[in-house]
Amino acid sequence: MAMLRRIVFTSSLRSHLLFIRHFIPSYQSLPFSTTAVIIAGRHYLRRLSTPTDTTVRCISSQTSSDLVSEHPPFVRIYKDGRVERLAGTETIPASLTPQNGVVSKDVVYSPGHNLSVRLFLPHKSTELTTCSNKLSLLIYIHGGAWLIGSPFSPIYHNFLTEVVKTANCLAVSIQYRLAPENPIPAAYEDSWSAIQWIISHSNGSGPVDWINKHADFNRVFLAGDSAGGNMANHMAIRAGKEKLNARIKGTAIVHPAFWVKEPIDELDLQDGEARRRVAEVWEKLVSPNSVDGADDPWFNVVGSGSDFSGLGCEKVLVAVAGRDVFVRQGLGYAEKLKKSGWRGDVEVMEEEDEDHCFHLLNPCSENAPRFMTKFVEFITG
Numbered sequence: 540m541a542m543l544r545r546i547v548f549t550s551s552l553r554s555h556l557l558f559i560r561h562f563i564p565s566y567q568s569l570p571f572s573t574t575a576v577i578i579a580g581r582h583y584l585r586r587l588s589t590p591t592d593t594t595v596r597c598i599s600s601q602t603s604s605d606l607v608s609e610h611p612p613f614v615r616i617y618k619d620g621r622v623e624r625l626a627g628t629e630t631i632p633a634s635l636t637p638q639n640g641v642v643s644k645d646v647v648y649s650p651g652h653n654l655s656v657r658l659f660l661p662h663k664s665t666e667l668t669t670c671s672n673k674l675s676l677l678i679y680i681h682g683g684a685w686l687i688g689s690p691f692s693p694i695y696h697n698f699l700t701e702v703v704k705t706a707n708c709l710a711v712s713i714q715y716r717l718a719p720e721n722p723i724p725a726a727y728e729d730s731w732s733a734i735q736w737i738i739s740h741s742n743g744s745g746p747v748d749w750i751n752k753h754a755d756f757n758r759v760f761l762a763g764d765s766a767g768g769n770m771a772n773h774m775a776i777r778a779g780k781e782k783l784n785a786r787i788k789g790t791a792i793v794h795p796a797f798w799v800k801e802p803i804d805e806l807d808l809q810d811g812e813a814r815r816r817v818a819e820v821w822e823k824l825v826s827p828n829s830v831d832g833a834d835d836p837w838f839n840v841v842g843s844g845s846d847f848s849g850l851g852c853e854k855v856l857v858a859v860a861g862r863d864v865f866v867r868q869g870l871g872y873a874e875k876l877k878k879s880g881w882r883g884d885v886e887v888m889e890e891e892d893e894d895h896c897f898h899l900l901n902p903c904s905e906n907a908p909r910f911m912t913k914f915v916e917f918i919t920g
Contacts, residue, residue: 795872804867847880
């Protein structure tokens with residue numbers, strides 16, 4: 540039986556809510572002071588230097604009469620099938636010039652779908668002529684409600700740069716197809732395809748030298764936040780069924796987007812309107828073909844008949860935030876995993892006074908360094 544260890548942190552200070560409340564469509568503001576301009580169908584984002592109200596201007600042939608549906612803060616859908624993303628489109632280029640001691644580059648792993656991974660490597664490793672000391676390999680799946688975001692966003696680029704610098708590891712961040720253009724299970728299929736592509740380097744003859752030379756395939760870690768935390772769990776389950784030529788030491792499941800239509804326990808106090816909104820995003824945008832709606836086993840991980848006993852890793856870190864809409868689901872997941880018959884170790888890290896993905900949206904906040912320390916220790920320990 541799995542061993543469960545729970546660490547709860549409280550704080551007298553509450554961080555300001557900077558995050559777009561994924562799955563709460565009525566939340567109108569963007570995470571930064573940003574002007575989004577649509578010109579001839581192209582989406583440009585410009586980050587403003589001073590706080591202002593978010594302004595969205597449409598300067599194109601598209602008019603309000605062309606709009607089929609609007610789902611703030613995620614997407615607008617037009618009659619011609621075009622999807623306009625309202626957030627998560629800002630990107631930062633990879634760089635072979637060290638940034639905070641880390642270099643990065645993008646590599647296409649799925650030409651058919653034009654999907655890439657972004658690799659992060661400590662710069663000092665590139666200067667070694669021999670690689671006798673391999674690095675732990677972190678495979679990361681970004682969040683964004685399956686609708687927005689990418690490995691190339693400043694949020695994930697900066698987060699993984701810091702992780703790689705501090706943990707002295709090699710990180711590979713996965714791009715996957717987004718809904719609504721590509722409903723579930725496309726994101727899961729892409730993530731598994733990327734993992735297989737990464738592990739194909741374990742014999743030292745893959746297409747990417749950084750992975751061939753530096754990755755220790757006896758120390759592989761899966762991780763993700765929000766929707767990515769959900770997918771990290773499903774990838775670990777699949778890794779237990781379809782044996783990979785690698786040893787997955789651990790899976791970090793951060794503020795996971797797990798759900799169920801009815802409250803999971805007496806402490807699951809989300810009101811009916813919040814539950815309706817969460818279900819609506821899944822059922823109308825993410826997985827409209829699901830016969831079970833928000834009780835789809837992809838989404839309802841805790842309340843469904845998912846079998847965790849064969850989870851394909853040795854330890855799991857479950858990170859939750861006390862003010863997060865998903866907090867009870869995350870804690871319920873840890874309890875279910877403990878009782879599943881899986882023989883690994885489960886550790887829960889709870890920040891009682893924080894909200895969803897606070898460490899990404901406000902990395903300078905009081906509690907973000909504590910999260911980073913725990914995340915890095917999970918990889919290096």
